Amino acid sequence: MTTFARMATAGLLSLAALATPAQAGSVTQPGETVGLAVGAPLPEGAYFVNTADWGCRNTSPESTCVGVTIPVLAWATPVFMFGGRIQLLTALPLIEVNVDNGPSTSGFYNPWFAAQIAWDLGNGFGFSYLAGFYLGVNTGVAFDSTSFNQRFAVSYTADGWNLTANAIWGIQAQGVTDTINPNFLNVDLTATKKFGKFEIGPVAYYSTDLNNPTAYYQKQSQFAVGGLVGYDFGPVIMQAYLTTDVYQQNYGGNDTRVWGRVIIPLWNPPPTQTAMLHK
Secondary structure, three states, rough: OOOHHHHOOOOOOOOOOOOOOOOOOOOOOOOOOOOOOOOOOOEEEEEEEEEEEEEEEOOOOOOOOEEEEEEEEEEEEEEEOOOEEEEEEEOOOOEEEEEEEOEEEEEOOOOEEEEEEEEEEEOOOOEEEEEEEEOOOOOOOOOOOEEEEEEEEEEEEEHHHEEEEEEEEEEOHHHOOOOOOOOEEEEEEEEEEEEOEEEEEEEEEEEEOOOOOOOOOOOOOOEEEEEEEEEEEOOOOOOOOOOOEEEOOOOOOOEEEEEEEEEEEEEEOOOHHHHOOOO
């Protein structure tokens, strides 16, 4: 693969989720890594990844709409540990919340910092482990608690496939602050195939709260399915996908969401003299 094509199947990013006392849910937005082979290591270099999404939950009597944009910087370092590449990531998301077409509330979401180690296992398989944290902030649209974030991903990327499962486990430092902060588990699933420069296939995600921070809090869970299409323009890769809930518990209604992503390599090291001689 070229560096740019490899980026399409091995991207890294972090998203955000709505955080209010009435509707807490996951700190990491369910569906955040859909379409990305996060189990595979990136080629050495620096990358910019931005994912934006907008969707509404058909709560009654008023619908709740949430928009998120997540600019991420990722650095695939030249450092290897135990055979895996060390990769560093950071993000500062923005979020907007609108209830029944009324006045919108917007602001910065929890800043995210993480380090990942990713292994190329051969024959198209890869595995990665990520450890990071969301910094607790009080902006009216974020969680007022710092949380520890771990991710375990496995990917198969041979022959143009991206078959990826990514499990995301979040542990809150404080269960109750100005917001209700449950621990959570997300699982993002991707099964796409490339046809030339095009990429297409089904995607899905599941999320669930793992605890009840208060006696009156009701644990939430959901499962959503959808489809993804992407195109490799050369140095820039774009993806879009549509998802909708087919199951939800204690969210008050199903969520339908449109997502868009752009992946831009900022820098890659020049090929070594040895590599150029073998071309």
